[in-house]
Amino acid sequence: MSTHIGAKKGDIADKILLPGDPLRAKYIAETFLEDVTCYNEVRGMYGFTGTYKGERISVQGTGMGVPSIAIYVNELIQEYDVQKLIRVGSCGALQEDVKVRDVILAQTATTDSQMNRMVFGGIDYAPAADFGLLKNAYDVGEERGLNLRVGNVFTSDSFYRDNAMELFNKLAEYNVLAVEMEATALYTIAAKYNREALAVLTVSDHILSGEETTAEERQTTFNDMIEVALDAAIK
Ligand SMILES: O=P(O)(O)O[C@H]1O[C@H](CO)[C@@H](O)[C@H]1O
């Protein structure tokens, strides 16, 4: 086992979905995977391995924010040799034409996290999705008739911030689509170890209008996101 994951070598597949919420990991495993085993309960951050359309795949909760996902992604890569990592998360829309329930593929992730600046000595590294995974996800979404958005998202170090609209309006002016809290760390760590990474996000609320999804709607639209991620992972 690694420091935060109670799995043996080989318990985790080389492809993995990464929701922030560990209960979303459980939902994905129970709803979409077959022959499921739970390999992790450490800190309640559930991890499961099963099969999807005959292919072995895992799903692991990451918690919220850059420090938390960075722990799981580092251990999944360094201790369990995971190759393809796809975050499946929620986000808040920053553009008028991005609607609640839309699914976004994060091509890149702007951030206020200090993580990359610490690594690169102050340079603004540009974390990017793996092109092959991004293309697979886009193609899968098109085949399913989804209106996927592709672009820049903001990985925020805080969910609550003073004068938030000042920053959000500036990000919107520069065409950032939505705000979430983990993608930048996933992309940067995956790049370091030459692994494939992508964040697929469902808009759960709209920052400008205040509109929110109901719990039921969230489940349905999350299903679109989850199926896009699963099909992209095995394509
Ligand atoms: O739905 P998840 O994957 O947790 O993602 C979003 O939701 C959390 C905030 O409520 C943050 O983790 C943010 O990135």
Ligand SMILES: O=c1cc[nH]c(=O)[nH]1
């Ligand atoms: O980080 C997040 C996630 C969903 N909605 C938000 O407003 N922020």
